[in-house]
Amino acid sequence: MKLIQLPTQAFEQRLKEEMVENPALESGKEEEELYEKDEFDNNDDYEDYEGNENIDAAEINIDEYLSNDETPEYKLQANNYSDDDEDREIPFAAATSFHQDLINQLNTFVLSDEEHDIAEFLIGSIDDDGYLRREIQDIVDDMAFTQGIYTDEKRVEKMLLIIQDLEPAGVGARNLKECLLLQLRHKTPTEYVDLAIRIIQNEFDAFSKKHYEKLLTIYDISKEQLKKGIEEIEKLNPKPGGAFDSSSRVVEQIVPDFAIRIVDGELELTLNGRNAPTLHVSKDYQEMLQTYKVSKEKSHSQKDAVQFIKQKLDSAKWFIDAIRQRQETLFVTMNAIMHFQQEYFLDGEETKLRPMILKDVADLVGLDISTVSRVANSKYVETPYGTKLVKEFFSESMKNDQGEDVSTLEIKKILKTVIEEEDKSKPLPDDQLAEILKEKGYPIARRTIAKYRDLLDIPVARMRKKI
DSSP: OHHHHSOHHHHHHHHHHHHHHOTTEEEOSSSOOOOOGGGGGGSGGGOOGGGOTTSOGGGOOGGGGOOOOSSOTTOOOOSSOOGGGOOOOOOOOOOOOHHHHHHHHHTTSOOOHHHHHHHHHHHHHSOTTSBOOSOHHHHHHHIIIIIOOOOOHHHHHHHHHHHTTSSSTTTTBSSHHHHHHHHHHHSOOOHHHHHHHHHHHHOHHHHHTTOHHHHHHHHTOOHHHHHHHHHHHHTSOSOHHHHHHHHHSOOOOOOOSEEEEEETTEEEEEEOGGGSOOEEEOHHHHHHHHHHHHOSOOOHHHHHHHHHHHHHHHHHHHHHHHHHHHHHHHHHHHHHHHHHTHHHHHHOOGGGOOOBOHHHHHHHHTOOHHHHHHHHHHOEEEETTEEEEGGGGOBOEEEOTTSOEEEHHHHHHHHHHHHHTSOTTSOOOHHHHHHHHHHTTOOOOHHHHHHHHHHTTOOOGGGGOOO
């Protein structure tokens, strides 16, 4: 079950760990294998093979571990992956971290040793978004206890002003309001930049709640002037450290576990070959058993060695069989999902996704719901329409005005489209959205609209308003 849950990259890492831990397990296609497939059936329920240390070596049936058959059926072959497909390492340029970049800038200032130490401590207290979210007094106390630097709030505030002059603009701010003001003051002064500064400095609450009528009255300006001022604010970065961090962060690539292609109008499913390694039991270990079998005198140390070999061979057999079962489970589960959502995979239109829950797939393949959940939650499938997380194909059902079951994914997509097309100067409240969807054939309550809107990460009507 643990192997089933692992996506391809994590599975490869787990495989490497097992190869290191168990010398009786080897990979490769050229080694002659001597095991019989039927021996897998001798380990029902995969009992703890490390727990049999007290078995007398004399009781071990050596022939059980030796066979001269041809390559057995359990040897795992990749169906779309070869030795030539090995990953090529890509050289990455060494990136300077966000905090190191700030320290490099700090080094251009002429500061005393104490001032430099205080400033460097402040930089270390800045989070990855670029904010200093600690109280100055707490920082003063922390420096005294941990660094032996005894200073006061006034001196720390002075060093903070220096840090707030560094790039990116807005760094070292203690809250969003200060962050926006720092960035606006870095801009070339204009009529609208000055208006934006006054709005943020004096009427930040009204601005954040989009009380535009109040702002028009307070500053006695036109809607066009207010719009220009707000545009200056919208250009700012609320997370100045985040942009730097994302540009230097190594992004982990997604490796699809499955691939679905359309061949002659039919769907074809393949399991990523990296999930199907070629494994076999070490020939050297089998030869050790053979040597023990033919030897006339069996010492106590030899018996201990045979016991160790037996445990490692049992472990290797268990692991190979577990991988085979993982392959089969992944394939039959995804195959069932593919056929259940056949219309979508042939067309790519999300509104054609059928309502589907874990139980639907579990009933089709005869597996437990928890097993299907493990496959769905962590696996990706490459489709003609992009790489998707398998669990995205699952959704609850809801009846339309004609009594037909439709997917909640379809309703969410329609809701999102309606909101995107609304007049942003007069955004639609949830009750009006409910009426529009009802007219389209989806009788949904207002509270359900609010729930789907939250799931789509769409704010309430007032927060969607624009001048």
